[in-house]
Amino acid sequence: RREQARLRAGVVEEDTEQWQKDPSFTGLERVGGVDLSYIKGDDSSACASLVVLSYPALEVLYEDCRMVAVSAPYVAGFLAFREVPFLVEAVQRLQQEEPKLKPQVLLVDGNGLLHPRGFGVACHLGVLTDLPCIGVAKNLLQVDGLTRDEVHREQIRSLQKEGDSFPLTGASGKLLGMVLRSCSNSSKPLYISVGHRVCLGTAARLVRSCCRYRIPEPIRQADIRSREYIRK
Numbered sequence: 001r002r003e004q005a006r007l008r009a010g011v012v013e014e015d016t017e018q019w020q021k022d023p024s025f026t027g028l029e030r031v032g033g034v035d036l037s038y039i040k041g042d043d044s045s046a047c048a049s050l051v052v053l054s055y056p057a058l059e060v061l062y063e064d065c066r067m068v069a070v071s072a073p074y075v076a077g078f079l080a081f082r083e084v085p086f087l088v089e090a091v092q093r094l095q096q097e098e099p100k101l102k103p104q105v106l107l108v109d110g111n112g113l114l115h116p117r118g119f120g121v122a123c124h125l126g127v128l129t130d131l132p133c134i135g136v137a138k139n140l141l142q143v144d145g146l147t148r149d150e151v152h153r154e155q156i157r158s159l160q161k162e163g164d165s166f167p168l169t170g171a172s173g174k175l176l177g178m179v180l181r182s183c184s185n186s187s188k189p190l191y192i193s194v195g196h197r198v199c200l201g202t203a204a205r206l207v208r209s210c211c212r213y214r215i216p217e218p219i220r221q222a223d224i225r226s227r228e229y230i231r232k
Contacts, residue, residue, distance in 0.1 A: 008119040010127045016197040032103030033218025037226035048086035049226035058217045062101045065229040080124035105132040112195035114177040126196020133195030134203040145171025178204045186214040
């Protein structure tokens with residue numbers, strides 16, 4: 001908790017890059033995605049995956065998959081301590097091997113500020129790499145009074161078309177994230193939250209622009225490639 005609080009102080013919750021301020025993200029050329037896939041039945045062996053895609057074409061420019069030995073236990077609210085070190089290493093390898101392909105923003109399969117202590121995996125990775133980071137989760141993390149109750153389900157049903165969204169405000173009154181319908185052929189939304197060096201509005205717009213399917217392409221490709229690597 002002390003370490004989280006110390007790192008939490010470094011989170012920047014606003015846009016810091018010129019491309020973020022442009023409605024069409026002019027100047028954004030590379031978007032990264034990260035993922036950790038576990039071997040079925042073995043929670044100590046995983047494949048850490050980092051991909052970098054061109055933007056806006058979303059073509060894969062770079063991929064790095066490698067098996068890692070996960071030693072930290074899974075503790076709810078502290079997932080980052082288990083997974084982030086391997087993702088930081090992947091970013092460092094990229095900076096050494098292909099510095100020209102360094103991503104200008106990372107999409108992370110997980111939460112950012114939407115977290116019991118306001119410091120999810122996307123914040124943790126963002127602070128340690130100093131890259132703009134966005135948390136993209138598939139399920140609602142029930143914190144600060146947020147629950148998957150009938151009101152929440154009704155709000156989700158009201159998301160009729162691709163790009164529809166509504167804000168997630170906790171019982172404390174703090175804006176924690178955005179619920180986004182990312183594509184027309186899936187009614188299941190995404191839960192987007194600020195990781196680092198990006199504001200929530202920009203985060204939601206960027207995630208939407210990276211979606212061909214429900215899951216944004218950088219995370220989807222990282223997931224596909226890590227699973228394929230494990231299979232091989």
